[in-house]
Amino acid sequence: MASRTPSPTADRAERTAAPDRGAAGERPRRRLSVDERREQLIAVALELFSRRPPEEVSIDDIAAAAGASRPLVYHYFPGKQALYEASLRRAGRELSARFEEPMEGPLSERLYRVMGRYLDFVQSHGPGFAALLRGGSVAASAGTSAVIDEVRRAAHDQILAHLAIPAPSPGLRLTVRAWIANAEITSLEWLAERSVPLEELQLHLVQEFVASLTLTAAREPALAAELASFFADERPDGPTGRLVQDLAALFAVPGILDAVTALAAGPQTVGPVDEASAQATEGTAGAPAE
Amino acid sequence: MASRTPSPTADRAERTAAPDRGAAGERPRRRLSVDERREQLIAVALELFSRRPPEEVSIDDIAAAAGASRPLVYHYFPGKQALYEASLRRAGRELSARFEEPMEGPLSERLYRVMGRYLDFVQSHGPGFAALLRGGSVAASAGTSAVIDEVRRAAHDQILAHLAIPAPSPGLRLTVRAWIANAEITSLEWLAERSVPLEELQLHLVQEFVASLTLTAAREPALAAELASFFADERPDGPTGRLVQDLAALFAVPGILDAVTALAAGPQTVGPVDEASAQATEGTAGAPAE
Numbered sequence: 346m347a348s349r350t351p352s353p354t355a356d357r358a359e360r361t362a363a364p365d366r367g368a369a370g371e372r373p374r375r376r377l378s379v380d381e382r383r384e385q386l387i388a389v390a391l392e393l394f395s396r397r398p399p400e401e402v403s404i405d406d407i408a409a410a411a412g413a414s415r416p417l418v419y420h421y422f423p424g425k426q427a428l429y430e431a432s433l434r435r436a437g438r439e440l441s442a443r444f445e446e447p448m449e450g451p452l453s454e455r456l457y458r459v460m461g462r463y464l465d466f467v468q469s470h471g472p473g474f475a476a477l478l479r480g481g482s483v484a485a486s487a488g489t490s491a492v493i494d495e496v497r498r499a500a501h502d503q504i505l506a507h508l509a510i511p512a513p514s515p516g517l518r519l520t521v522r523a524w525i526a527n528a529e530i531t532s533l534e535w536l537a538e539r540s541v542p543l544e545e546l547q548l549h550l551v552q553e554f555v556a557s558l559t560l561t562a563a564r565e566p567a568l569a570a571e572l573a574s575f576f577a578d579e580r581p582d583g584p585t586g587r588l589v590q591d592l593a594a595l596f597a598v599p600g601i602l603d604a605v606t607a608l609a610a611g612p613q614t615v616g617p618v619d620e621a622s623a624q625a626t627e628g629t630a631g632a633p634a635e
Numbered sequence: 636m637a638s639r640t641p642s643p644t645a646d647r648a649e650r651t652a653a654p655d656r657g658a659a660g661e662r663p664r665r666r667l668s669v670d671e672r673r674e675q676l677i678a679v680a681l682e683l684f685s686r687r688p689p690e691e692v693s694i695d696d697i698a699a700a701a702g703a704s705r706p707l708v709y710h711y712f713p714g715k716q717a718l719y720e721a722s723l724r725r726a727g728r729e730l731s732a733r734f735e736e737p738m739e740g741p742l743s744e745r746l747y748r749v750m751g752r753y754l755d756f757v758q759s760h761g762p763g764f765a766a767l768l769r770g771g772s773v774a775a776s777a778g779t780s781a782v783i784d785e786v787r788r789a790a791h792d793q794i795l796a797h798l799a800i801p802a803p804s805p806g807l808r809l810t811v812r813a814w815i816a817n818a819e820i821t822s823l824e825w826l827a828e829r830s831v832p833l834e835e836l837q838l839h840l841v842q843e844f845v846a847s848l849t850l851t852a853a854r855e856p857a858l859a860a861e862l863a864s865f866f867a868d869e870r871p872d873g874p875t876g877r878l879v880q881d882l883a884a885l886f887a888v889p890g891i892l893d894a895v896t897a898l899a900a901g902p903q904t905v906g907p908v909d910e911a912s913a914q915a916t917e918g919t920a921g922a923p924a925e
Contacts, residue, residue, distance in 0.1 A: 479780070482775075485772075485775055490769070515828065515830030515831060516830075516831060519821060519824055519825075519830070519831075522820060522821075522824055523817045523820050523821050523824075523843075526816050526817060526819075526820035527813045527816060527817055529816075530812060530813050530816035531809060531812075531813050534809055534812055534813075535809075538805065540805030540806075540809070541805060541806060541809075549850075549854065552850060553813075553847070553850060556846050556847075556850055557843070557846075559882070559885070560839075560842060560843060560846055560878075560882075562885055563878070563881035563882050563884075563885045564839065564881065569885060569888050569891065570890070572885070572891060573888060573890030573891045573894060574890070576890075576891055576894035576895055576898065577890065577893075577894040579894070579898055580898075581897070581898050581900065581901050581902045581903070582901075582902045585898060586898040586901070586902075588850075588853070589895055589898040589899045590898070590899055590901050591853040591854065592849070592850075592853050593899040594853075595849070595852060595853045595859060595862070598859050598863060600860070600863030600864075600866075600867065601859065601862060601863045601866055603867075604863060604866035604867040604869070605866055605879055607871070608866065608869055608870075608871050608875060608876040608879040608880070609879045609880055609883040610871065611871050611872075611876070611880050612871045612872045612876075613871070
């Protein structure tokens, strides 16, 4: 445990005090400025925390990887948790920057490109942060939650900006947040099992977004016009086009076509039979009467 | 801080030592057996932890609500974290029990009933456990993670049992896990904002499962036969029937119908133009060459 009390003015103090000069055995190297040194320590910590869970990374590991002394690291950061949170903030900013995408071209192709960059990030930084995202990490704190929430908010805001729907309904916002959770969980599962190629995951996540958007529009007639212009901009060989073709092929399978056609026709019987059937649908957990 | 060391034999010891008799001011009440007392303390703790975040519940609160002394609580549990975890385990068992559903009737109606019971649980226990599920709770630990993972596994296993697909593919398992995450996130968001009626959420979550299952079958032709029998068992006035009707209405909107029909026809141009278009789809994040 370091007894040194960290302070916001420590950076400035080092300009004259140079506390790292005294560390025995440190290799001579170009002297870093205070800001450079801080950034370097964060970069080194991010690299280590990206590969291993926080409990397997020590301040000594970080000091060694940075070519710095343990007291120097403590001069900049009060302890491992602070360095962990600083590196997570850096990772969060880096990830949020990857969500930015020009407002051009079919929406599903924009999202496809973003997901390529997101999954690339997951591959390089995910292993160390997986426990944090899953919950139950020893390093979880109000600080780490705030970073994660901010990244989710950035993703949510980017998606809504690209959808360009003037006043997104609560239902649409919920759809976007649920899809973001889906992307998180799916990529964490992928990290653990790698059961499908990464580029399949990239395509599937985009297609799941298209499906969720369509379902939301099916519930909210106000979104029908937006959905029409969404589909009108899509291309046959893009993620949406390929999804539509796969579904068309699936629904052309005779058994499926017949069953879906019967469902689409709606309840054909009327009167008492219909009512009994409706009651059966409500089931034991019946919706509250209004 | 209690200095008493908890031990697995403490329950047995109490039968003769009766350590709660000495607590001054305790109201006389029917003496509970050791097991009853332990269960009562867990029940009282669960009630309190369901309503408030763990940092707002003290051992004194629990003792007061249980009509017990603080030393008595410490006799059964080493501290608040242990009581929190015991109450979470109880909640987890209670929730997992709600997933059990007879293997009868259309699948979407079974899931609809389960979701009714799940959302009822979320309403009554969710407020206190929301921070834990979102990550970043001060009470998060390896113990709490294990309980949460077990509930997710129970949900996953129940769904696969109802789907009755002999050897579920990795893609199908991923679909199920992602949908479970969707249900979690969506219900936590609902707890925070209550922006739609609960019975709508119940229906939407089931319909999203149907959509995810359909998308998975569109990717995995081996599932087509399973999907055909799934749709064949569904009823027009059940969640799947209503989804199909809503989608049919949506796709009958002229702009949407035209755009989707054009996409379903696939790329109509061949040769160089098609190739250029395919490259554009790959975009800047292009899939790795194989």
